[in-house]
Amino acid sequence: MDLAFLHPLYEHPGPWASVYVDTSRHTEATPHERHLTAMALARDLDQQGADEATCRAVREALEELRHSSEPNGRAVFARAGEVVLDPPLARPPQRDHAVWAPLPHAAPLLELAGEDPVCVVAYIDRKGADLELRSSLGSEDVGSVTGRQWPVHRTSTVDWSERHFQLKVENTWEHNAAEIAEAVAACQVGAPPTPLGSGGETRADLLILVGDDRERRSVHERLPAHLKDLAVEASHGTGSRLLDEEVEQARADHVRQRAERELERFLAAREPDGEGRAAAVEGVPALVEAAREHRIDELLIRPDGPDAHREVWIGEDPDQLAVRRTDLEILGEQHSWPARADDALIRSAVATGAPALSVTPAQGREAPVGGLGALLRWK
Incomplete structure (x- = not known):
């Protein structure tokens, strides 16, 4: 996790209020429940010794979330009566809690806001593809690819003219798969991600290909070499209720695999070199x-x-x-x-x-x- 976004927390002395709140539940009673949560966490900070102005700033920041549709939660860091940083979370905290301490309690962010892989989901058919960018904060359409529109369907007859037609179909599929692969490569999968809605080029951590087996495979085979290992072929198609679960599983696997690689690198690095x-x-x-x-x-x-x-x-x-x-x-x-x-x-x-x-x-x-x-x- 790149920690650069935390710089504002260390530009001023403490003590600091650090609050983590879950916003993943959405019912008719949610606004009232979040009001009670805001009051309880502000009271908790007061009991830990926080000044009145900071307790009030935290309570007001949490009250603003009463009608929020955020899918996971939010962290709030405040001092001297001012909220300095309030990043959204990629995962809900196990419980709402508040800490008053000399330093910001930033460690939970490594699990709750870090390693939130952004993925490009390519919905592929014979005529092109629609591209979607997904993170834990939601999804965003980032464009489409339109290939050749004719001919795209096989026939069942066997005379010479129809075989010639089928060759044209094959050529159309190959052409469209190559165009889709080229468009996906332009998304810069594997480069540092940018926030959803930030504009500019799409940057993502992995690619998920959705479509019929042959269509997925055709695009996969035409990807640049550095993208092939970052591409996952979804077994469920567009419209399947299991597709979202499969996408989330692919994102979770990406996080786990990266952590495992870094831990293995750490374990190997513990061994002294030739110079001890x-x-x-x-x-x-x-x-x-x-x-x-x-x-x-x-x-x-x-x-x-x-x-x-x-x-x-x-x-x-x-x-x-x-x-x-x-x-x-x-x-x-x-x-x-x-x-x-x-x-x-x-x-x-x-x-x-x-x-x-x-x-x-x-x-x-x-x-x-x-x-x-x-x-x-x-x-």
Whole structure:
């Protein structure tokens, strides 16, 4: 997950209110239920010591969601009476909750807002294709491809003229499949995605081909080599109630496979090289040292790991980070506060431009040990 969008959270000192709210349920009672949720979460922040202005800003931001049709949820980050960032979520939180702490509690975003693959769904027939862009936030039509319109149907007769006609049909199919493949390639599947509705070129993480077996296969075969591995042929066609489930499964598989690849890369990098240096570390003390030296290249967090909520000490700057408060005093930092290890490391990663990824144990191995690890960059 690219953490650049979190920069506004670290341009001002804390403490911070961090709120996660579910908006996935939609019934007649939803507006009233969300009003009660807004009141309850603001009250929770007040009980944790948040100032009145910030509690009010959070409550008003949540009240604005009473009639929202957002499919998953929203995070709200506020301080000093102002909402600084309120990103939509790609997945609903397990529960509504609010935290008042020296740092924004950004770690849940790795699961709830990160790794939301955008996919191009190509609905293919013999005359062309309609292209749709999908993410967890919805779908958007992004164009269509119109190939040759005649001839497109086979016949059952066998005289010479009809065989000649069928050859023309084959040529039409091949021509249209090539045009569809070319149009899909222009969508830049595999490039960094842009938000839905942002305009400009479509960028997506994977491609899903929908249509008859032969039509799907014809387009798949004509894709550029770098796209073939990112293309999935749907087994259900347009209009099937199972197609949406298949698309969502393909998106979930993409997330899981990427996390597995990164975790395997981490496991391999833990082994020291010929000079005795490992390209990955795990555990809070080693990660704190790497963060202070700006050597984290990618941060890996296992949400259920015990080290994620372990207490560390922070100063005003992202690289002012220590396992013990006295360590910061030795470094000359006069002001320090306790913070969660995962949130402190995310702040450091944002400052140095390192991405972060939520991972799960690999094949029964509890990795990273303690739930926190990093691939390193060497100066």
